[in-house]
Amino acid sequence: MNLATHENGRAHGTSRSRRFWPLAVICGTQFLIAVDYSIINVAAPSIREGLDFGPGGGVAWVLSAYPLTFCGFLLLGGRVADLYGRRRVFVWGLAAFGLASLLAGLAWSPAALIAGRALQGVAAAFIAPAGLGLLQATVPEGPQRERALGVYGAALSAGFVSGMVLGGILTEYAGWRSVFLVNVPIVVLFGVLAIMHLEESRDTNASRHLDLAGVVLAATGMVAFVFALTEGEEYGWTSPPILLAAAVAIPAAALFVWLESRRRDALVPISLFRTAAIGPANLITVLLICSYGGMLFILTLYLQTHLGLGALATGLAFALSGAVAVVTGIYAGKLVERFGLYRVLLGGIVVETAGIVVMVGLPDDHGLTLVLVGTSVNAFGHILALITTSIAGTNGAEEGRRATAGALINVSQQLGLAVGVGVVTSVAAHFAAGPGGELSGWRWALWCSVAFAAAAAVVTVVLRRRLKGEPDIVG
Numbered sequence: 001m002n003l004a005t006h007e008n009g010r011a012h013g014t015s016r017s018r019r020f021w022p023l024a025v026i027c028g029t030q031f032l033i034a035v036d037y038s039i040i041n042v043a044a045p046s047i048r049e050g051l052d053f054g055p056g057g058g059v060a061w062v063l064s065a066y067p068l069t070f071c072g073f074l075l076l077g078g079r080v081a082d083l084y085g086r087r088r089v090f091v092w093g094l095a096a097f098g099l100a101s102l103l104a105g106l107a108w109s110p111a112a113l114i115a116g117r118a119l120q121g122v123a124a125a126f127i128a129p130a131g132l133g134l135l136q137a138t139v140p141e142g143p144q145r146e147r148a149l150g151v152y153g154a155a156l157s158a159g160f161v162s163g164m165v166l167g168g169i170l171t172e173y174a175g176w177r178s179v180f181l182v183n184v185p186i187v188v189l190f191g192v193l194a195i196m197h198l199e200e201s202r203d204t205n206a207s208r209h210l211d212l213a214g215v216v217l218a219a220t221g222m223v224a225f226v227f228a229l230t231e232g233e234e235y236g237w238t239s240p241p242i243l244l245a246a247a248v249a250i251p252a253a254a255l256f257v258w259l260e261s262r263r264r265d266a267l268v269p270i271s272l273f274r275t276a277a278i279g280p281a282n283l284i285t286v287l288l289i290c291s292y293g294g295m296l297f298i299l300t301l302y303l304q305t306h307l308g309l310g311a312l313a314t315g316l317a318f319a320l321s322g323a324v325a326v327v328t329g330i331y332a333g334k335l336v337e338r339f340g341l342y343r344v345l346l347g348g349i350v351v352e353t354a355g356i357v358v359m360v361g362l363p364d365d366h367g368l369t370l371v372l373v374g375t376s377v378n379a380f381g382h383i384l385a386l387i388t389t390s391i392a393g394t395n396g397a398e399e400g401r402r403a404t405a406g407a408l409i410n411v412s413q414q415l416g417l418a419v420g421v422g423v424v425t426s427v428a429a430h431f432a433a434g435p436g437g438e439l440s441g442w443r444w445a446l447w448c449s450v451a452f453a454a455a456a457a458v459v460t461v462v463l464r465r466r467l468k469g470e471p472d473i474v475g
Contacts (some may be wrong), residue, residue, distance in 0.1 A: 008155055019138070019148075023148055023151060025197060026134055026152065027151055027152050028461060030185060031156070031158060031159040032159065032187070033127060034156045034160045035159040036363055037070075037161040038160050038161075039167040039179050040163075042312065042315065043171040044059055044063060047113070047362070051107065051177075058120070058212065060234065062114055065114050065121060067226065067230070067417070068227060069119075070128075071121075071223065071411065072133060073219060074125045074222075074414070075215070075404070075411060076125070076219065076267070077093070077405050078407025079403070080126065080410055081126065081129055081403035082202060082403045084104075085202045086130045086134045086137065086201050086403055087130075087134060087194065087198045087199065087201065088200065089126050090134060093196055094127060094190055094194065097127060097187050098184050098187035098352075100117075101116070101120060101181065101184055102180075104120065105178070105184075106177070106181075116180065125219060129407035132405075132406030132407075132409070134198055134392065134412075139199035144148040145391070145395070146332075148333070149332075149387055149390050150329045150332035150334075151333075153329045153383055154326045154329020157314040157322060157326065157379070157382075157383055158322050161315075161319060161325070161381065163320045164314065164318060165410070167179055170182065183428055210267075214259055214267030217259065218256055221230045221248070221252030221253045222414075222415070223446060224298055225253070225418070227245045228249060228422075230422060233426060243403035257270070267404075268408065272401060277395070278408070280463040281409070282389075283459055284414075284417070285390075285409060285416060285458050286416040288349070288452075289420060290380065290417075290419050291356065292382050292420070292449075293416060293421050294421055294424035294448060295359075297420075298424055298428060299371055299375065302362055303371065306362075306442075307367060311367075320375070320376055321376050321378065322371075322379070324383075325382070328379070328384060331387070332344070336387075341391060341467060342464050345384070345385055345389065346464075348381045350379030350457065351377060351378075351381025353381070353450060354381070355374050355375065355376070355378025356446055356449050356453060357377075359371060360443055360446045360447055362446070383427055392404060393405060393408065393409045394409065411417055420449070420452060425445075427445045430444075430453075431445075
C-alpha cells in the first residue's frame with residue numbers, strides 16, 4: 001500500500017515536472033519577446049544621442065523596425081514551424097534572436113541598429129507561433145491547456161508592461177546598449193532548456209511545399225498596412241509614403257485571400273477561419289487590442305506630457321495593472337473551466353470597457369490615481385478576454401496547423417495594435433485642435449477605445465454559438 005502510494009506520487013511528480021519545464025521555457029520566451037516590444041521606448045533619447053541620429057525622426061525606425069518585421073513574418077513563421085518542426089524552429093529562432101540582439105547592442109551606426117531590430121522582429125515571428133504550437137502539442141486540450149494558456153497570456157502582458165520599467169532601469173544604470181545585450185545570455189539559457197525539455201512536433205502528413213506566393217503577399221500586405229497606420233500621423237495621412245503603403249496593402253490583401261482560397265498547400269487556408277471559433281476569436285482579438293493599445297498610448301501621453309511624469313515613472317504607473325494581469329492570467333483557466341469560455345469572455349470585455357469608461361473624463365490635475373484604478377480594472381477584464389480568445393483561437397485547430405493558428409492570433413494582436421494606435425492618434429489630434437486642447441483630444445480618443453471594446457462585446461454576443469463550438473444556424 002505504501003509502496004503503491006509512493007510510486008503514484010513519484011509518477012505524479014514526474015508528470016508535473018514534464019509539464020512545468022516546457023511551459024516555463026515557452027512562457028519565459030514569450031515574456032522576452034513582449035519585453036523587447038516595449039523596452040526600447042524609454043531608451044530612445046539615449047540612443048539618439050549615442051549614435052548621432054540627428055534631430056529628425058530617424059530614431060523612430062528603431063522603434064518601428066521590430067513590430068513591422070514581426071508582424072510581416074508571423075504567418076511564414078507559423079507555417080514553417082508546422083512543416084519543419086516546431087521545436088527546431090523555436091530553437092533556431094532563439095539563436096537568431098540572440099545574434100540580432102548582439103548586433104543591435106554592438107551597433108556602430110544607425111543603420112546597423114535598425115538592421116538588428118528588424119532581425120529581432122523576424123526571429124520573434126518564428127519563435128512566437130512555434131512556441132504556441134509547442135504548448136498545444138505538449139498540453140492536452142481541455143482544462144489543463146486553458147490553465148496553461150492563462151499563464152501564457154499573463155507572461156505576455158507582464159512582459160509588455162515590464163519592458164517600460166526594465167528599459168528605464170537598464171538605460172539609467174548600464175547604458176542603452178544593455179537593453180539589447182541583456183537578451184544574449186537569456187536566449188542561451190532558454191535555448192539549452194528548450195533542447196533539454198521540449199519534444200519535437202510537426203505536421204507529418206503535409207508535403208514540405210511552402211506557399212511562397214502567399215508568403216510574399218502576406219508579408220508585403222501586412223508590413224505596408226502596419227506602416228501606414230503607425231506612421232500616418234507622423235508623415236500625414238495624405239502624404240505620398242502613406243498613400244503608397246495603402247496602395248500596396250489593399251491589393252496585396254485581396255490577392256492573398258484570392259490565392260489562399262484556391263491553393264491546395266495554402267499558407268493560411270481560408271477554411272481555417274470556419275473551424276469552430278477560430279474566425280470569431282481572431283476578429284474579437286483585433287477589436288480588443290485596438291481598444292487596449294489605443295488606451296495605453298493615450299494614457300502614456302497624458303502621464304508624461306500633462307502630468308509631467310518621467311519615462312521610468314510612467315512605466316511604474318503601469319506596473320500595477322501589469323501585476324493585476326499576471327495574477328488574473330494565472331487563474332483565468334480555472335474561471336473558464338468553471339463558468340465556460342463564452343461567459344468569461346463576455347464578462348471580461350464588460351469589465352475591460354468599464355475600466356476605460358472610468359478614465360474618459362481625464363482630469364486636468366491629480367489624474368494619477370484615476371489612471372491607476374482604471375488601468376487595473378481594465379487589465380483584469382482585458383487579460384480574461386484575451387486569454388479566452390487565445391483558447392478559442394487555437395482549440396480545434398488540426399495537428400498540422402497548430403503553429404499557424406498561433407500565428408493568426410499573434411497577427412490579430414499586431415493588427416489590432418496598429419489600428420488602435422492609428423485611430424486614437426488621429427482622433428486625439430483632430431479634437432486637440434479645438435477649444436479643449438490636448439486634454440479634450442485625449443478624452444475623445446479614450447471614447448474610441450470604449451467603442452472598440454463595445455464592438456468586441458457585440459461580436460461576442462452575435463457569434464456566441466460559434467464561440468461555444470456549436471453549429472451556426474445562420475449561414
